Amino acid sequence: MNLKTKALKKSLWVYHMSGGSCNNCDIEILDCLTPRFDIERFGMVLVGSPRHADVLLCTGIVNKKCIERVKEVYKQTAKPCVVVAIGACACSGGMFRDGYQMGGPLDKIIPVDVYIPGCPPKPEAMIAGIVKVLEKLK
């Protein structure tokens, strides 16, 4: 493993993208930043622009309006980047899988590296998912 990959594993900057979620997963993502979980001790920071990001956290079924936007954000992200599908909706469509607005699930649109199911997943589950990301980066 070279130095760059080692550094990447120590400093994952996270961009949070909502593909039409119900906001529940998004709140749980923000929970990871609170003092109880404090993901900054692993070097993870929430950034505002996909250009700065190493990890795309995608929540929600990707509805039809969002398909183009999600593709665009993925294109704008500086590679190497990891895509994480958070929540039952992003993983499989969840209870909305037969809905008329369903454009996803996420892995139909962009390549997904890690799935974290749950409605919403606990912050512990997300941290466990990110550990799987670190293994994948080897």
Next chain:
Amino acid sequence: MSALYILFCFVLVFLSFSISGMLAMWVDRKVTARLQFRIGPPWYQNFADFVKLYGKEVLIPEKANTFMFISAPFLGVIATTIAGTIILLVFTKQISFPADAILILYLLTIPSLAIILGGSASGNVLASVGISREMKLLLGYELPFACGLVISAVKSGATTSLGNILQFQQQNGMILGSFSGIIGFVIGILALQGKLGLVPFDLAEAEGELAGGALIEYSGILLGLFKLTRAILLITGPLFLISLYMGGVNIHSPLGIISGILKYLVVLVLFILIKNTNPRLRIDQTLRLFWGWLTLLGIVGIILAIAGW
């Protein structure tokens, strides 16, 4: 003193200031985390960030002016390093020329200008909002900062040469010991806070609503260079303040170096305290603070300095 020697000093300052600046940024992040009852990042965090950004892809937006977009971050790094080199050479008494304090004042403006140039070259709407704020911030803090410099210059007998200011302080004690000196120091701290983009004045980068502001389109090593500029500025700026008001750093004796590090830590702690106890100001509040209260305070300080207080 040959050009080669100055080049050597430049490289030395670049390496040492960027390493110590990143450590200072870590102190900032760690103390902030502890204040919020978090654990905070490990000491090598900023180095890991930089190496990671070096390994990332550099994306150049379609609408961008490519030359300006790529050259702006280098401009900031070079200007701050030159300012640091001049300050270091003044400390070692190898160089001092008339009005070098004003030269450093100019050089410390260039990092903000680099952000403005880079942001405007990127052709992004949010970046243009960010640079308009950065521009107003720059206009705001330069005026009181210049007032602070004038206070120091008047106190040390109407000289703008950093060497003379230091010599005056060696003979008569540091300028911070007088009323006008305290005023100048307060102004300098707040102006540097604005230069560094720390929290009460971080409106140009506003992660929340501007998604990174002027730096929104930067990725990879170019973003890393902006972080590096900030790291070097976090050393150069306080060193400039220390030499203006706190008697500089005597690098010829170990005791002098230790006291210099303590002085630096005092300034850094003040930055972190202000950062963690204040919410972000709006641009109109920032301008009212800088052009109103702080400039008035600066003028009062100049009058006090002329009166000999």
